[in-house]
Amino acid sequence: MPAVPAFMLKKLYLKGSLKNLVDGFEFQIKNTLAPGTITALLPIEVDGKAYPIADTVVSRGEEKMAASAISKEKPTSFGINTTVTMTVKGATLAPGSHTVVIGVVTREAGELKWDITDTVA
Numbered sequence: 148m149p150a151v152p153a154f155m156l157k158k159l160y161l162k163g164s165l166k167n168l169v170d171g172f173e174f175q176i177k178n179t180l181a182p183g184t185i186t187a188l189l190p191i192e193v194d195g196k197a198y199p200i201a202d203t204v205v206s207r208g209e210e211k212m213a214a215s216a217i218s219k220e221k222p223t224s225f226g227i228n229t230t231v232t233m234t235v236k237g238a239t240l241a242p243g244s245h246t247v248v249i250g251v252v253t254r255e256a257g258e259l260k261w262d263i264t265d266t267v268a
Contacts, residue, residue, distance in 0.1 A: 155180060156249075156261035161230070165245065165265040171202075171236040174247065174265070181255075183225045188214040189250030189260065191235050198235045206232040222254065240267045 164175040172193075188205070190197040203214035207229060214233075217223050225231065233249075243266060250260035 151180070151256055151259055153261045156259055157263055159261075160247075160249070160263040160265070162263075162265060164232075165240070165247065165267055167239040167267055168234065171234055171238060172240050172267070173232055173234040175230055175232050176249065177230045178225050178227055180227075182227050183256070184222045184254040185217055185225050185251050186219045186222045186254055187252035188217055189252070189258075191233065192248035193240060193245050195246075198238065202236045204234045204236065206234065225253075242267055 158179060159176045161175040161177055164173070166173060188200060188203065190200055191203060192198070200215045201213070205212050205214050205217070205223070207223075212223065244264060245267060246262055246264050248260065248262045250258065252258050
């Protein structure tokens with residue numbers, strides 16, 4: 148499977164989208180590279196702490212799905228110029244800078260994992 152360089156994957160993240168919610172936090176990614184088929188999400192990590200997939204919801208427009216529902220049997224498409232909001236429930240982040248590790252498994256390129264740094268106001 149073709150490798151996708153981390154510097155390209157980092158461009159998927161929408162800088163400034165990391166924010167706290169009442170019961171969690173969220174951020175956005177936008178596919179500017181190529182259409183893909185996601186067959187699994189890996190646990191979101193923030194500052195070295197992994198959050199369970201069961202606590203993550205993926206939103207694309209009005210469509211919402213549990214991250215744990217995405218699988219080889221029930222993949223989800225990630226079309227070009229599609230924006231996805233990743234919401235992690237159950238924990239908020241302290242104000243300041245955070246390192247977030249994002250990971251997915253795609254049919255086209257296998258496991259892709261990258262980190263970004265953003266600030267929660």
